[in-house]
Amino acid sequence: MTETIIKSAVLETTAVRPEQYPTAGLPEIAIIGKSNVGKSSFINTMAGRKGLARTSGAPGKTRVINFYNIDGRLRFVDLPGYGYAKVSRDESAKWQKMIEGYLRGRKTLVLVIFLLDIRHEPSANDKMMADWFLHYGHNIQYVATKSDKITRSALQKNLSIIRKSIAPEGLGRGREILPFSSLTRAGREELWEVLQNMEALNPGAE
Secondary structure (H helix, E strand, C coil): CCCCCCCCEEEEEEECCHHHCCCCCCCEEEEEEECCCCHHHHHHHHHCCCCCCCCCCCCCCCCCEEEEEECCCEEEEECCCECCCCCCHHHHHHHHHHHHHHHHHCCCEEEEEEEEECCCCCCHHHHHHHHHHHHCCCCEEEEEECHHHCCHHHHHHHHHHHHHHHCCCCCCCCCCCEECCCCCCCCHHHHHHHHHHCHHHCCCCC
């Protein structure tokens, strides 16, 4: 499979309120998952840039929405991680309002990439978010991160556990859960193929 080369990837803006979002126009790919699921590493791997999104050993560090412009063609939108126990209730409610405000109101949102840790069964918060996405009719691509942390023989078993837990009635829209590793870059090209096959992201699409 030919490697996808990204020529330009920049942090376009950081926002906490809708009026701070960049001007609409480019299709946007929202990236969400619980704290410490590997969102920053995922973005860096997909964009082919080591330091584009800052990684941290401290879960719950991202408290804003980061918009990354990829080749002037689409945006990756990094949403704050959820479910971090050491965050105050007020702070958690503020993050939830920020996330829901973006997901419900952003017309240029074409896909939600939902990151799940392949090593663990989805949490109650994961299931709640999945139900929320389905309720509002979002197009979802599930991605199981940290696939390098388990053996090859355990891969399908763990994917099956996640699938049955997160979407017992089926994933919908013909999608599967894609295993992904920022260390080995496994799954990167498969995911870029998903993005490039979407009509809204095709060159010349209106």
